Amino acid sequence: LWTHFIKQSDPHTLSAQTLLDNEEGVAFGVSDGTVQMYRFSLNGKRVTKQPVSDCALDSISAAVTTASGDIVIAGEHADFLDLIGSMCRISVDGSTYWQTFAEAQAPSTITDIAAIGDDVLGVGFHLAENGNEQALAIRFDPQGQKSWEKSLGAHASERLLALNILSDNRILVLGSIMDPKTLTSRHWIVALSESGEVVESQIGDAQE
Numbered sequence: 001l002w003t004h005f006i007k008q009s010d011p012h013t014l015s016a017q018t019l020l021d022n023e024e025g026v027a028f029g030v031s032d033g034t035v036q037m038y039r040f041s042l043n044g045k046r047v048t049k050q051p052v053s054d055c056a057l058d059s060i061s062a063a064v065t066t067a068s069g070d071i072v073i074a075g076e077h078a079d080f081l082d083l084i085g086s087m088c089r090i091s092v093d094g095s096t097y098w099q100t101f102a103e104a105q106a107p108s109t110i111t112d113i114a115a116i117g118d119d120v121l122g123v124g125f126h127l128a129e130n131g132n133e134q135a136l137a138i139r140f141d142p143q144g145q146k147s148w149e150k151s152l153g154a155h156a157s158e159r160l161l162a163l164n165i166l167s168d169n170r171i172l173v174l175g176s177i178m179d180p181k182t183l184t185s186r187h188w189i190v191a192l193s194e195s196g197e198v199v200e201s202q203i204g205d206a207q208e
Contacts, residue, residue, distance in 0.1 A: 002044030006085055010036060010049065015062040018071060020092060028052075028060045028073055035060065035073070037094050047056075054096040055088035061110060066142070067117045070097070074110040074122055077101065085124050085136070089144060098144035102126065107135060112162045116169055116194070118142040123160035123173050126151070135160045135175060139202035150196040158188065167193050177203060 006014075010031055017027040019042075027038045035052035052073075060075040070089055077086040081115060085102035087110065088091035102108040115121075119142050128134040128151070135152040152160070157178035164172050173194040176185050187204040 004040070004044060004047050006038070006049075010184060014038065016060045016075075018063040018065045020065060020071075021090070026071060026092070028063055029057060030060060030075075037090075039092070039105070042179075050094040052088070052090055052094045052096060055090060055099055057086060057088065057122060058083070060112045064113050066114045066115045066118065066120065068142075070118075071119045072113060072115070074113045076109055082107040084108055085122070085126070087113065087120065087140065087144075089120075089142075100110065100140060100144045100146070102136060102138060103146075103149070109111045111160065112135075114163050114165050114171075116165055119147065121163060121165075121171060123163045123175070125159040128167060133157045133159055135164060137171075137173065137192060150184060150192075152190065152198065160188075160190070166191075171196075 013028040014027040019025045022071045023042050025040055029036050034053045035050050035057050036190045037065045038048045040047040056077050057075045058078045062071045064194045065071055072087055072089050076083040085108040088099045110124040122138045125133045126136045126138050134191055135158045138149045139147040141147055158176040160173050162174045173190045175188045177188045189202045191200040193199050
């Protein structure tokens with residue numbers, strides 16, 4: 001339908017996008033340590049670039065539009081030698097209301113986010129004390145305060161990679177685990193309650 005190329009001096013990769021409620025969308029990338037937002041009409045006739053102020057993300061993995069029309073972007077923030085999962089809530093003009101961080105343990109990564117009203121849910125993984133990756137799920141309220149943070153699973157290594165919100169506000173999460181006996185990766189499907197408790201969990205067999 002249409003194609004738009006960004007300038008060579010701009011981010012080489014746009015890694016997250018979300019739709020607004022006015023026939024527009026926004027896409028995000030990072031260039032020279034600055035988050036860049038590209039706001040575009042869905043017919044492709046207008047694309048504008050806007051830096052996002054006061055949002056310190058070194059990579060971006062996901063974006064979502066909240067019920068009030070704000071945008072939350074998630075990714076990683078470089079803290080000395082560690083990468084820490086982080087989210088920024090911004091307006092459609094690129095101003096940042098707040099930035100918050102995963103605190104389960106550094107380093108950590110937020111791989112995907114979703115909105116329940118004006119709350120935002122994030123999933124990913126962090127490095128546990130035993131050196132293995134451990135699944136991570138977090139919920140933030142509209143002010144950026146953490147409602148809950150959960151470390152899920154007890155396997156050799158696990159990651160949560162994507163989520164969606166079901167009609168009853170349960171949280172459906174997809175990920176992978178490493179079988180400690182066979183050292184093979186298996187798919188992992190988890191249903192969480194609104195408070196982050198595991199309702200159901202299913203792990204694929206070694207052939208899947």
